[in-house]
Amino acid sequence: MEVYLDNSATTKCFDSVAKIMTKVMLEDYGNPSSMHNKGMQAENYVRYAKEVIAKNLKVNEKEILFTSGGTESDNLALIGTAIANQRAGRHLITTKIEHPAILQTMQYLESMGFKVTYLPVDAMGRIRLEDLQNAITRDTILVSIMHTNNEIGSLQPIAEAGALIKRINPGIVFHVDAVQGYGKFRILPKKMGIDLLSVSGHKIHGPKGIGFLYINEKVKIKPISFGGGQQKGMRSGTENVPAIAGLATAVEEIYRDLDRDMDDMYQLKQMFIEGVSKIQDVKVNGLTDRNSAPHVISVSIRGIRSEVVLHALEDKGIYVSAGSACASNHPMVSPTLKAIGVEKDLLDSTIRFSLSVFTTREEINYTIKTLYDMIPMLRRFTRK
Amino acid sequence: MFTAFLIKYAEIGVKGRNRYIFEDALVRQIRFALRRCEGEFEVHKTQGRIYVEALSEFDFDETVDNLKTVFGISGICPVVHVEDEGYEQLSRDVVDYVDKVYPDKNITFKVCARRARKNYPMDSMTLNCELGGDILDAFPNIRVDVHKPDFILNIEVREKIYIYSVIIPGPGGMPIGTAGKAMLLLSGGIDSPVAGYMIAKRGVKIDATYFHAPPYTSERAKQKVVDLAKLVTRYSGPITLHVINFTDIQLYIYEKCPHEELTIIMRRYMMKIAERIAEENECIGLITGESIGQVASQTMQSLAATNEVCTMPVYRPLIGFDKQEIVEISEKINTYETSILPFEDCCTIFVAKHPVTKPNLKVIKNHERNLEEKIDEMIETALSTQEVITVK
Numbered sequence: 001m002e003v004y005l006d007n008s009a010t011t012k013c014f015d016s017v018a019k020i021m022t023k024v025m026l027e028d029y030g031n032p033s034s035m036h037n038k039g040m041q042a043e044n045y046v047r048y049a050k051e052v053i054a055k056n057l058k059v060n061e062k063e064i065l066f067t068s069g070g071t072e073s074d075n076l077a078l079i080g081t082a083i084a085n086q087r088a089g090r091h092l093i094t095t096k097i098e099h100p101a102i103l104q105t106m107q108y109l110e111s112m113g114f115k116v117t118y119l120p121v122d123a124m125g126r127i128r129l130e131d132l133q134n135a136i137t138r139d140t141i142l143v144s145i146m147h148t149n150n151e152i153g154s155l156q157p158i159a160e161a162g163a164l165i166k167r168i169n170p171g172i173v174f175h176v177d178a179v180q181g182y183g184k185f186r187i188l189p190k191k192m193g194i195d196l197l198s199v200s201g202h203k204i205h206g207p208k209g210i211g212f213l214y215i216n217e218k219v220k221i222k223p224i225s226f227g228g229g230q231q232k233g234m235r236s237g238t239e240n241v242p243a244i245a246g247l248a249t250a251v252e253e254i255y256r257d258l259d260r261d262m263d264d265m266y267q268l269k270q271m272f273i274e275g276v277s278k279i280q281d282v283k284v285n286g287l288t289d290r291n292s293a294p295h296v297i298s299v300s301i302r303g304i305r306s307e308v309v310l311h312a313l314e315d316k317g318i319y320v321s322a323g324s325a326c327a328s329n330h331p332m333v334s335p336t337l338k339a340i341g342v343e344k345d346l347l348d349s350t351i352r353f354s355l356s357v358f359t360t361r362e363e364i365n366y367t368i369k370t371l372y373d374m375i376p377m378l379r380r381f382t383r384k
Numbered sequence: 385m386f387t388a389f390l391i392k393y394a395e396i397g398v399k400g401r402n403r404y405i406f407e408d409a410l411v412r413q414i415r416f417a418l419r420r421c422e423g424e425f426e427v428h429k430t431q432g433r434i435y436v437e438a439l440s441e442f443d444f445d446e447t448v449d450n451l452k453t454v455f456g457i458s459g460i461c462p463v464v465h466v467e468d469e470g471y472e473q474l475s476r477d478v479v480d481y482v483d484k485v486y487p488d489k490n491i492t493f494k495v496c497a498r499r500a501r502k503n504y505p506m507d508s509m510t511l512n513c514e515l516g517g518d519i520l521d522a523f524p525n526i527r528v529d530v531h532k533p534d535f536i537l538n539i540e541v542r543e544k545i546y547i548y549s550v551i552i553p554g555p556g557g558m559p560i561g562t563a564g565k566a567m568l569l570l571s572g573g574i575d576s577p578v579a580g581y582m583i584a585k586r587g588v589k590i591d592a593t594y595f596h597a598p599p600y601t602s603e604r605a606k607q608k609v610v611d612l613a614k615l616v617t618r619y620s621g622p623i624t625l626h627v628i629n630f631t632d633i634q635l636y637i638y639e640k641c642p643h644e645e646l647t648i649i650m651r652r653y654m655m656k657i658a659e660r661i662a663e664e665n666e667c668i669g670l671i672t673g674e675s676i677g678q679v680a681s682q683t684m685q686s687l688a689a690t691n692e693v694c695t696m697p698v699y700r701p702l703i704g705f706d707k708q709e710i711v712e713i714s715e716k717i718n719t720y721e722t723s724i725l726p727f728e729d730c731c732t733i734f735v736a737k738h739p740v741t742k743p744n745l746k747v748i749k750n751h752e753r754n755l756e757e758k759i760d761e762m763i764e765t766a767l768s769t770q771e772v773i774t775v776k
Contacts, residue, residue: 307602308599308600309599310599311598311599311600311601311602311603312599314599314603315598315599380639381635381638381639381734382734
């Protein structure tokens with residue numbers, strides 16, 4: 001049995017996504033910038049995708065910019081805003097548990113002379129609004145907060161933060177990294193005070209190498225790459241039409257029955273948590289109820305290194321992540337787990353299971369049963 | 385401009401009646417290396433020299449890089465060959481060669497002509513003088529120094545006339561296939577690929593054994609070892625990699641023996657298994673990357689304890705090297721970057737905080753008695769379930 005529980009790392013494409021992409025690559029392969037018909041056909045896919053996404057977010061079509069994915073969206077959002085607004089101030093705010101695409105970009109901006117405040121989080125991985133309020137100064141130009149954490153699935157009070165920021169200074173740009181939240185929740189930037197929103201295609205059963213950045217038309221932002229002037233000069237380079245078409249299809253599919261799908265996912269999550277909680281010395285990190293993401297479950301298993309659990313599960317056909325997938329290739333302590341105060345012994349023993357709409361009850365049962373059999377065996381052999 | 389290479393070889397030259405064996409092996413290895421290069425080449429040996437002649441267009445840098453991986457080559461001389469169209473033309477060609485190869489003429493030289501074709505109208509001495517004079521006339525800054533010239537301009541008169549002056553150093557050593565075959569214990573670290581390289585350099589064919597321990601070590605750790613073997617094959621030729629699943633043996637030792645002795649006992653069994661695979665594959669020696677005192681299992685006492693389990697000679701080419709020296713070679717042969725990828729190998733997963741550094745053989749053997757019940761069977765299982773990967 002193959003059980004894929006690493007959906008926060010990436011997801012399987014919907015069939016319909018693969019299908020439309022094949023069609024675009026083989027038949028409608030024109031360049032949207034070409035003046036002939038073939039070009040116009042391709043442009044229509046891009047136009048349609050903007051329509052679908054704009055409708056989903058209840059924003060204007062011209063506020064959607066296609067990028068290569070979450071990382072590029074985050075980079076453009078932060079660097080583009082910082083550069084365009086540096087005369088207004090040089091202070092930026094973010095949290096300690098952001099994705100490296102934010103944290104590393106912030107570090108880069110620090111090296112360029114910007115000042116950055118990193119907000120702490122509580123044991124459940126949430127920021128406190130009063131910390132945000134206290135951090136904002138007259139010099140603040142940008143606040144960047146993630147919607148859903150990729151390692152523990154904590155949700156931030158985005159709408160409240162948006163309202164707070166705009167009440168203090170409507171000129172502050174509010175960026176939200178929604179790579180893990182989009183496709184799980186309805187996100188309405190105009191209602192939540194969000195000016196910039198990063199989304200990635202491959203986390204919602206779309207293709208890799210595509211994503212978008214919603215840019216509120218009132219926000220001042222500068223491009224960070226230059227060339228042929230596509231997408232009104234904000235992001236030069238021929239549009240990735242097959243992937244854009246695939247992304248639009250993924251958005252349509254994932255939101256078609258969102259409420260029902262999420263109810264199912266929350267139920268599976270609950271089932272899984274009840275199952276693993278019966279194992280001795282196993283701790284589920286962060287919130288587990290409806291105040292957390294439906295798809296992320298972070299579990300610390302005392303006495304066994306996460307890499308060993310990962311490979312032992314792999315042997316049974318179950319695919320998971322050790323801590324955060326982005327950090328799994330290098331043995332680095334996860335800043336998120338540290339920030340929520342996971343004890344030192346457990347930092348290296350934390351596994352992330354992440355679900356998708358394809359996950360079934362049988363798969364969850366099989367995984368729990370496998371853990372029951374495996375953990376006592378693995379605990380016999382540990383580094384002394 | 386260059387159309388051929390003259391291959392210089394060092395140690396082979398002093399061999400006696402079996403010299404042809406070494407030369408033939410070198411020709412074979414050169415042909416093998418050139419298969420990786422664009423273009424067609426002919427490799428032939430004449431009168432104690434090996435020539436590589438390009439039969440088509442070729443990429444000079446790529447060809448030199450690949451020749452540099454052939455053990456047995458001490459120097460690679462890029463050659464220009466010209467048709468014999470009389471002295472006047474030769475003189476023009478030689479002046480043109482010097483002009484192109486030495487843009488800065490503030491330099492000293494001497495001409496060294498040789499005639500393989502003795503019916504050439506001028507003798508070697510005359511050629512030296514005439515060509516030297518023509519070069520001096522052509523470039524006012526250039527000077528002759530017969531004792532310590534900056535370059536020696538070699539002119540060889542054969543069917544065609546060969547001109548060369550540059551010597552690019554080769555890797556030295558002996559051609560692969562002129563010694564026996566040995567089994568390398570290949571981990572994912574920095575040392576073992578270097579050890580394999582060094583023994584291969586003496587003409588030895590290499591097989592390798594890797595111990596993996598799933599789920600404690602990952603598929604990626606294994607892939608890394610395959611990648612390292614692949615990097616070594618550039619020099620050693622194809623490597624047969626034997627992958628042994630060591631998990632059960634390791635856990636058995638863990639349960640039955642004192643924790644401080646885990647690593648040393650483990651290594652004794654690794655040597656034992658490697659020797660068995662070596663015997664089954666016509667190897668007549670083992671190779672390890674050990675260096676005295678580098679870690680607890682490489683003290684002289686530990687080496688004595690691991691050495692004791694096998695009768696086959698164990699070659700440890702890095703035994704007197706410091707870590708930094710080993711790193712330098714690994715950088716040279718391009719294995720360093722792969723070696724430092726952070727995947728756990730099976731020697732480190734259960735390592736004790738304070739492993740024994742001066743194991744007592746009697747005590748170790750005593751503890752190994754705890755394993756008697758199952759260990760032989762486990763070794764047989766490990767051997768019979770080995771995975772064999774041909775890396776080339």
